[in-house]
Amino acid sequence: MSETPADPPATKPPSSIAAAAFVSSFDRFAVSPLLVLIATDLGASLTQSLAVASLYYLAYGLSQPVWGVLSDRFGRVRLMRLTLVAAAIAGLASALAPGLITLIIARAFAGAFYGAIVPTSLTYVGDTVAEKHRQPALADLMAAIAIGTALATAASGLIADWLDWRIVFAVPAVLAVVCCFGLNGLREIRSDGGGGMLRTLWSAISHRWVLLVAGLAFVEGAAVLGVLTLMAPALQAQGVGAGPAGLATAAYGLGVIVTSRMIRFLSARLTMPRLMALGGSTTVIGYAVVAVHVSIPTIFIAAALLGATWSFLHSSLQTWSTSVLPEARGTVVSLFAGCLFGGSALGAAAGGAIGAAAQWTVLFASTAAVMLVLTVVTVLSRRAYERRSG
Template identity: 30%
Template sequence: MLGFFALGVNVYIVSPILPQMSRELQRTVAEVGLLVSAYSLPYALLGPFFGPMSDRLGRKLVFVGGLALFTLANLACAAAPSFEWLAIGRGMAGIGAAIFTPAVYAYVGDRFAYAERARAMSVILAAVPAATILGLPLGGLAADWFGWRGAFAFIGVVALVALLALYFIPRDTPQAGQAGSYLASLRTLLANPVLLSALAVTFTWFMASSGIFTFLGEFFAQSFGMSTKQIALVLGAYGLMGVVGTRLGGRFSDSLGKKRSVMLGITAFGLAALSLQAVGQSMPLALVVLSVWAIGIWFGLPSQQAILSELMPSARGTVMGVNNSMLYLGSAVGPAVAGQVYIGGSFGALSLYTGAVAAIALGLAALVLRDESHEVVPIS
């Protein structure tokens, strides 16, 4: 869980320190926002190639190696001499995350029956919004005290502690039937239309959520005159509601059904994103809307991960790698597109755009998600 905590801080850290980085690096807000894409894009492009590694080599070897690269990359970001080197460091961190994350999801999928899997996924996923409760406030404080470099150094130290803890987990071995070729695993995935459609839900959902989240720090700075420290504390409240949403989603996925849980989560997020433009100068109302947003996103995610982990059990690492690629491809495209919407219009325009993309994700979920397995016989 501590590894996911570090990844969670890394995903969200640009938002609270974005105004400070823009000033100190002498770059526009939109340019600094692209650092989110610099982290997400390598993950999106390389995830399909790293996912099969844990099917072939075993889960522990792969997720330890991925977290080691992630740790070194964040320490390099803290020492980056320029914006360009910082972007390269963010890209290397994305590669480490692309190796680490699907191996962990596959590890959980191997050890929990489908009926219990959403609850198990929720325990791990809760570490990501939990990162915004402690990680973002502490990262924001580090940025206040030491500049933006302190925030990345903080992530590197947390990841190093997680890496040392993972060393003591017993090494697993690949299961029978998992050691096929990389290309065979990917061909099998491409032969499963239900799986491909479910991946489109992940992409659009996180294109919407990551795009607008990147500019939340700017929204609170402009609307309420908040400092970096205050923004980090507000986003910490977002994380608390995310933990609540994750645990509720895991708990109620069996009674509601995993598909309904995903649809309910997307709906809550979309309505909250549309409402954010109307909060005016009311801080309490803004916090309520942000809470609904957080609960919605994290309520549906454990069920989405559980559904996908069962669609092709014989190549679970491959599936989770490609799914996380779609998540991070959405997270890479989202801020880039949202930045253009924000520059060309206002936060109100960004809110409307986000609601529209969330509606597309909801429609796809209604049409294509299933709770049962759709295994395709592997292509030899």
């Protein structure tokens, strides 16, 4: 890595990195309370408007291997600055889109460019923070991301109700430009791997533990992020307005903020498999609750429990991804994120089809079952990895 030798060891992510991750998270999660309003305003069905979210996630996911290789080759900070500017342009295009097709295309470009921010920030933490401090540092970064999530889901519905849904896309575009300037002066880090971009990519995709962790991330993305996107529409299908629906699902961000503060304490006392089991169990319970009855209180409870899953299960998978192949860390983390958001695109699309048929109980109950299987497989896999590594 190219970094300043005299720098003291880091234990937290830089504030400018956390701010950029916050903006990316805000843009990603703001759309959920808007889907019904977009469909109404642009003369589309809910299924059609869901493409605004699902194609965003798909572009976010598919772009990851490219960003990972480029960050290893040309530097983390340089990549983040360039993609923040491009994402801002796509965000403004989203706010000005005259029709649904234009909006879908603009959001897909926004997803592709914002897709560089969070995985690159995670890689930056992996590069600069020692492994014994890494999970708490990643939890700190996730707290910033969670604040973006909570504000996005809470504020976007209110802004759309009181003003216009287009303003919601313009806000993170402006903030992205501000963050670009905030990254000035941050020390650059890039991989020293001299084997070339293709060799780095091949070393990642041919590594069985990398493939396993990426596969687990894909299922997690579908079951957690994909179905989370449909919680606000599930409430709106019961006659709840966009504002209250957004506030209820904002409990996800609040759940991440609260439980991420526990990571430093718990990671020192629980093995990673046990932390994974705790995190997976909370989502199983959350989806089971909302499968019984969809209402503001049950969505609030389920969303908060998903936040705990993100802190305990996802942060563990994320930490695993930063250490499984250190010589290609940027590429591995980006593959991990790509699978996560590729899964979320599939989850949003498949779940949206089930929701459009008013089968919300089927959606949430089946997702609880998927999460139960995922939790068991993840815990057993991590234990096997630790035995082999030890």
